[in-house]
Amino acid sequence: MNKPLLELKDVWVSYPDKEIKKRSVMSYFKSRGKKYWALKGISFHVNQGEVLGVIGRNGSGKSTLLKLLSGLIAQDCGEYILRGERPVLLTLGVGFQPELLGIQNIYLNGLLLGYTKEEIDEKLDEIIEFSELGEFIYKPVRTYSSGMKSRLGFATAITLDPQILLLDEILGVGDIAFRAKCEAKIKEKIEGNRTVILVTHSDSLLRSICQTAVWIHAGEQMAFGDAKTVAQEYSSFMKRGSR
Numbered sequence: 001m002n003k004p005l006l007e008l009k010d011v012w013v014s015y016p017d018k019e020i021k022k023r024s025v026m027s028y029f030k031s032r033g034k035k036y037w038a039l040k041g042i043s044f045h046v047n048q049g050e051v052l053g054v055i056g057r058n059g060s061g062k063s064t065l066l067k068l069l070s071g072l073i074a075q076d077c078g079e080y081i082l083r084g085e086r087p088v089l090l091t092l093g094v095g096f097q098p099e100l101l102g103i104q105n106i107y108l109n110g111l112l113l114g115y116t117k118e119e120i121d122e123k124l125d126e127i128i129e130f131s132e133l134g135e136f137i138y139k140p141v142r143t144y145s146s147g148m149k150s151r152l153g154f155a156t157a158i159t160l161d162p163q164i165l166l167l168d169e170i171l172g173v174g175d176i177a178f179r180a181k182c183e184a185k186i187k188e189k190i191e192g193n194r195t196v197i198l199v200t201h202s203d204s205l206l207r208s209i210c211q212t213a214v215w216i217h218a219g220e221q222m223a224f225g226d227a228k229t230v231a232q233e234y235s236s237f238m239k240r241g242s243r
Protein backbone atom coordinates (compact mmCIF):
# COMPACT_ATOMS: atom_id res chain seq x y z
CA MET A 1 0.00 0.00 0.00
CA ASN A 2 1.17 3.53 -0.85
CA LYS A 3 2.35 5.82 1.92
CA PRO A 4 0.01 8.72 2.88
CA LEU A 5 0.33 11.90 0.82
CA LEU A 6 0.53 13.96 3.98
CA GLU A 7 1.28 12.98 7.58
CA LEU A 8 1.45 14.83 10.88
CA LYS A 9 3.17 13.18 13.83
CA ASP A 10 2.73 14.73 17.28
CA VAL A 11 2.77 18.28 15.93
CA TRP A 12 2.75 21.28 18.29
CA VAL A 13 2.24 24.89 17.15
CA SER A 14 2.47 28.00 19.32
CA TYR A 15 1.83 31.72 19.02
CA PRO A 16 3.36 34.36 21.27
CA ASP A 17 1.15 34.47 24.40
CA LYS A 18 -2.02 36.30 23.38
CA GLU A 19 -2.73 37.51 26.95
CA ILE A 20 0.44 39.56 27.08
CA LYS A 21 -1.15 42.58 25.43
CA LYS A 22 -3.75 42.89 28.21
CA ARG A 23 -1.24 43.05 31.05
CA SER A 24 0.98 45.81 32.41
CA VAL A 25 4.40 46.75 31.07
CA MET A 26 6.05 44.91 33.99
CA SER A 27 4.13 41.73 33.31
CA TYR A 28 5.02 42.08 29.62
CA PHE A 29 8.70 41.84 30.52
CA LYS A 30 8.07 38.99 32.99
CA SER A 31 6.12 36.96 30.42
CA ARG A 32 8.37 37.63 27.44
CA GLY A 33 9.01 34.44 25.55
CA LYS A 34 5.85 32.73 26.85
CA LYS A 35 3.87 30.78 24.34
CA TYR A 36 0.22 30.04 23.66
CA TRP A 37 -0.17 26.50 22.32
CA ALA A 38 -2.74 26.53 19.50
CA LEU A 39 -2.09 22.90 18.49
CA LYS A 40 -1.01 20.27 21.00
CA GLY A 41 0.19 16.95 19.68
CA ILE A 42 -1.75 16.54 16.43
CA SER A 43 -1.25 13.26 14.52
CA PHE A 44 -3.16 12.14 11.43
CA HIS A 45 -2.63 11.27 7.78
CA VAL A 46 -4.35 11.83 4.45
CA ASN A 47 -4.10 9.51 1.48
CA GLN A 48 -4.15 10.49 -2.17
CA GLY A 49 -7.74 11.06 -3.33
CA GLU A 50 -9.21 11.37 0.17
CA VAL A 51 -11.39 14.17 1.56
CA LEU A 52 -10.51 14.90 5.19
CA GLY A 53 -12.74 17.12 7.30
CA VAL A 54 -11.40 19.20 10.20
CA ILE A 55 -14.08 19.98 12.76
CA GLY A 56 -14.14 21.82 16.08
CA ARG A 57 -15.60 24.78 17.92
CA ASN A 58 -14.49 28.39 17.39
CA GLY A 59 -10.90 28.96 18.36
CA SER A 60 -10.05 25.25 18.54
CA GLY A 61 -7.11 25.52 16.11
CA LYS A 62 -8.59 24.54 12.73
CA SER A 63 -7.30 27.55 10.76
CA THR A 64 -3.92 27.21 12.46
CA LEU A 65 -3.79 23.62 11.21
CA LEU A 66 -4.53 24.67 7.62
CA LYS A 67 -1.94 27.44 7.82
CA LEU A 68 0.61 24.87 8.93
CA LEU A 69 -0.32 22.46 6.13
CA SER A 70 -0.01 25.22 3.51
CA GLY A 71 3.41 26.25 4.79
CA LEU A 72 2.34 29.71 6.03
CA ILE A 73 3.55 28.84 9.53
CA ALA A 74 5.82 26.12 10.90
CA GLN A 75 5.43 23.71 13.79
CA ASP A 76 7.46 24.14 17.01
CA CYS A 77 7.95 20.41 17.24
CA GLY A 78 6.72 17.17 15.75
CA GLU A 79 6.90 16.03 12.15
CA TYR A 80 5.07 17.19 9.02
CA ILE A 81 5.73 14.81 6.15
CA LEU A 82 4.54 15.86 2.69
CA ARG A 83 4.88 13.45 -0.23
CA GLY A 84 3.41 15.66 -2.93
CA GLU A 85 2.99 19.27 -4.01
CA ARG A 86 2.61 21.95 -1.35
CA PRO A 87 -1.14 22.17 -0.51
CA VAL A 88 -3.00 25.27 -1.71
CA LEU A 89 -4.99 27.15 0.96
CA LEU A 90 -8.26 28.79 0.01
CA THR A 91 -9.73 31.07 2.68
CA LEU A 92 -12.54 33.51 2.26
CA GLY A 93 -11.37 36.82 0.79
CA VAL A 94 -7.71 36.21 1.57
CA GLY A 95 -5.50 37.17 -1.34
CA PHE A 96 -8.13 39.39 -2.96
CA GLN A 97 -7.25 42.96 -3.81
CA PRO A 98 -10.49 44.92 -3.29
CA GLU A 99 -9.65 47.62 -5.83
CA LEU A 100 -8.92 45.14 -8.61
CA LEU A 101 -11.68 43.68 -10.79
CA GLY A 102 -12.87 40.11 -10.28
CA ILE A 103 -11.11 38.99 -13.45
CA GLN A 104 -7.83 40.63 -12.36
CA ASN A 105 -8.11 38.87 -9.01
CA ILE A 106 -8.41 35.53 -10.82
CA TYR A 107 -4.99 36.19 -12.38
CA LEU A 108 -3.54 37.48 -9.12
CA ASN A 109 -4.75 34.46 -7.15
CA GLY A 110 -3.73 32.03 -9.87
CA LEU A 111 -0.20 33.48 -9.98
CA LEU A 112 0.00 33.40 -6.16
CA LEU A 113 -1.03 29.76 -6.25
CA GLY A 114 1.94 29.12 -8.55
CA TYR A 115 0.27 28.86 -11.96
CA THR A 116 1.56 30.58 -15.12
CA LYS A 117 -0.41 33.23 -17.03
CA GLU A 118 -0.88 30.77 -19.91
CA GLU A 119 -2.33 28.13 -17.56
CA ILE A 120 -4.75 30.71 -16.15
CA ASP A 121 -5.68 31.96 -19.68
CA GLU A 122 -6.62 28.40 -20.58
CA LYS A 123 -8.94 28.01 -17.58
CA LEU A 124 -10.34 31.56 -17.47
CA ASP A 125 -13.70 30.87 -19.17
CA GLU A 126 -14.29 27.83 -16.98
CA ILE A 127 -13.52 29.84 -13.81
CA ILE A 128 -15.87 32.68 -14.78
CA GLU A 129 -18.63 30.26 -15.72
CA PHE A 130 -18.29 28.31 -12.47
CA SER A 131 -18.35 31.50 -10.37
CA GLU A 132 -21.73 32.56 -11.86
CA LEU A 133 -20.69 36.17 -11.27
CA GLY A 134 -21.80 37.34 -14.73
CA GLU A 135 -20.99 41.00 -15.38
CA PHE A 136 -19.69 41.36 -11.79
CA ILE A 137 -16.47 39.73 -12.93
CA TYR A 138 -15.61 43.14 -14.48
CA LYS A 139 -16.36 45.02 -11.23
CA PRO A 140 -13.97 45.69 -8.31
CA VAL A 141 -14.02 43.00 -5.62
CA ARG A 142 -14.79 45.67 -2.98
CA THR A 143 -18.33 45.74 -4.45
CA TYR A 144 -18.80 41.97 -3.82
CA SER A 145 -20.78 40.38 -1.01
CA SER A 146 -18.99 37.71 1.07
CA GLY A 147 -20.87 35.02 -0.89
CA MET A 148 -19.60 36.49 -4.17
CA LYS A 149 -16.00 36.56 -2.90
CA SER A 150 -16.36 32.97 -1.85
CA ARG A 151 -17.63 32.03 -5.34
CA LEU A 152 -14.69 33.74 -6.98
CA GLY A 153 -12.13 32.16 -4.66
CA PHE A 154 -13.64 28.70 -4.88
CA ALA A 155 -14.06 28.85 -8.68
CA THR A 156 -10.43 29.93 -9.13
CA ALA A 157 -8.87 27.35 -6.83
CA ILE A 158 -11.02 24.38 -7.81
CA THR A 159 -10.70 24.99 -11.56
CA LEU A 160 -6.92 25.41 -11.41
CA ASP A 161 -6.92 21.97 -9.80
CA PRO A 162 -4.12 21.76 -7.22
CA GLN A 163 -3.03 18.30 -6.04
CA ILE A 164 -4.06 19.09 -2.45
CA LEU A 165 -6.72 21.72 -1.83
CA LEU A 166 -7.27 23.21 1.63
CA LEU A 167 -10.67 24.86 2.15
CA ASP A 168 -11.17 27.04 5.22
CA GLU A 169 -14.93 27.19 5.87
CA ILE A 170 -15.43 28.21 2.28
CA LEU A 171 -18.55 26.05 2.02
CA GLY A 172 -20.26 27.79 4.91
CA VAL A 173 -21.19 30.82 2.83
CA GLY A 174 -23.16 31.37 -0.34
CA ASP A 175 -26.62 30.12 -1.24
CA ILE A 176 -27.77 26.52 -1.12
CA ALA A 177 -27.58 26.02 -4.89
CA PHE A 178 -23.97 27.23 -5.12
CA ARG A 179 -23.00 25.18 -2.08
CA ALA A 180 -24.48 22.08 -3.72
CA LYS A 181 -22.48 22.86 -6.86
CA CYS A 182 -19.28 23.19 -4.80
CA GLU A 183 -19.96 19.90 -3.05
CA ALA A 184 -20.54 18.23 -6.41
CA LYS A 185 -17.25 19.70 -7.69
CA ILE A 186 -15.41 18.37 -4.62
CA LYS A 187 -16.90 14.93 -5.26
CA GLU A 188 -15.66 15.20 -8.86
CA LYS A 189 -12.17 15.96 -7.47
CA ILE A 190 -12.34 12.86 -5.31
CA GLU A 191 -13.21 10.78 -8.34
CA GLY A 192 -10.30 12.45 -10.16
CA ASN A 193 -8.05 11.27 -7.32
CA ARG A 194 -7.52 14.79 -5.92
CA THR A 195 -7.05 15.35 -2.20
CA VAL A 196 -9.12 17.88 -0.25
CA ILE A 197 -8.84 18.98 3.39
CA LEU A 198 -11.73 21.13 4.54
CA VAL A 199 -12.54 22.96 7.74
CA THR A 200 -16.15 22.99 8.81
CA HIS A 201 -18.45 23.52 11.79
CA SER A 202 -21.03 21.25 10.22
CA ASP A 203 -21.16 17.58 11.17
CA SER A 204 -23.62 16.98 8.30
CA LEU A 205 -21.02 18.22 5.78
CA LEU A 206 -18.54 15.79 7.35
CA ARG A 207 -21.00 12.94 6.83
CA SER A 208 -21.86 13.90 3.26
CA ILE A 209 -18.51 14.53 1.62
CA CYS A 210 -15.61 13.44 3.84
CA GLN A 211 -14.17 9.96 4.22
CA THR A 212 -12.04 10.78 7.24
CA ALA A 213 -12.08 13.54 9.82
CA VAL A 214 -10.05 15.11 12.62
CA TRP A 215 -11.81 16.71 15.58
CA ILE A 216 -9.82 19.37 17.43
CA HIS A 217 -10.89 20.89 20.74
CA ALA A 218 -8.85 23.66 22.42
CA GLY A 219 -5.83 22.64 20.36
CA GLU A 220 -6.06 18.97 21.30
CA GLN A 221 -6.98 16.15 18.98
CA MET A 222 -10.15 14.48 20.28
CA ALA A 223 -10.60 12.01 17.41
CA PHE A 224 -9.28 10.97 14.02
CA GLY A 225 -10.77 8.33 11.75
CA ASP A 226 -13.89 7.50 9.77
CA ALA A 227 -15.80 10.76 9.10
CA LYS A 228 -19.22 9.41 10.12
CA THR A 229 -17.89 8.15 13.45
CA VAL A 230 -16.09 11.42 14.19
CA ALA A 231 -19.21 13.43 13.19
CA GLN A 232 -21.28 11.32 15.60
CA GLU A 233 -18.82 11.83 18.48
CA TYR A 234 -18.64 15.57 17.78
CA SER A 235 -22.40 16.09 17.61
CA SER A 236 -22.99 14.13 20.86
CA PHE A 237 -20.30 16.25 22.52
CA MET A 238 -21.94 19.46 21.26
CA LYS A 239 -25.40 18.29 22.43
CA ARG A 240 -24.02 17.64 25.89
CA GLY A 241 -22.85 21.26 25.80
CA SER A 242 -19.48 20.25 27.21
CA ARG A 243 -16.71 22.80 27.40
Ligand SMILES: Nc1ncnc2c1ncn2[C@@H]1O[C@H](COP(=O)(O)OP(=O)(O)OP(=O)(O)O)[C@@H](O)[C@H]1O
Binds near residue numbers: 017036038061063
Ligand atom coordinates in the same frame (compact mmCIF):
# COMPACT_ATOMS: atom_id res chain seq x y z
N1 LIG B 1 -1.72 35.11 15.04
C1 LIG B 1 -2.13 34.69 16.23
N2 LIG B 1 -1.53 35.12 17.37
C2 LIG B 1 -1.94 34.68 18.59
N3 LIG B 1 -2.95 33.81 18.78
C3 LIG B 1 -3.57 33.35 17.68
C4 LIG B 1 -3.21 33.77 16.36
N4 LIG B 1 -4.04 33.14 15.47
C5 LIG B 1 -4.87 32.36 16.20
N5 LIG B 1 -4.58 32.49 17.52
C6 LIG B 1 -5.26 31.79 18.62
O1 LIG B 1 -5.09 30.40 18.42
C7 LIG B 1 -6.30 29.71 18.74
C8 LIG B 1 -6.76 28.90 17.54
O2 LIG B 1 -7.17 29.80 16.51
P1 LIG B 1 -7.69 29.31 15.10
O3 LIG B 1 -7.99 30.52 14.28
O4 LIG B 1 -6.75 28.32 14.55
O5 LIG B 1 -9.06 28.58 15.52
P2 LIG B 1 -10.26 28.09 14.60
O6 LIG B 1 -10.64 26.74 15.11
O7 LIG B 1 -9.92 28.21 13.16
O8 LIG B 1 -11.40 29.14 15.00
P3 LIG B 1 -12.71 29.61 14.18
O9 LIG B 1 -13.59 28.42 14.04
O10 LIG B 1 -13.27 30.65 15.07
O11 LIG B 1 -12.23 30.18 12.86
C9 LIG B 1 -7.30 30.75 19.20
O12 LIG B 1 -7.30 30.80 20.60
C10 LIG B 1 -6.76 32.04 18.63
O13 LIG B 1 -7.09 33.14 19.44
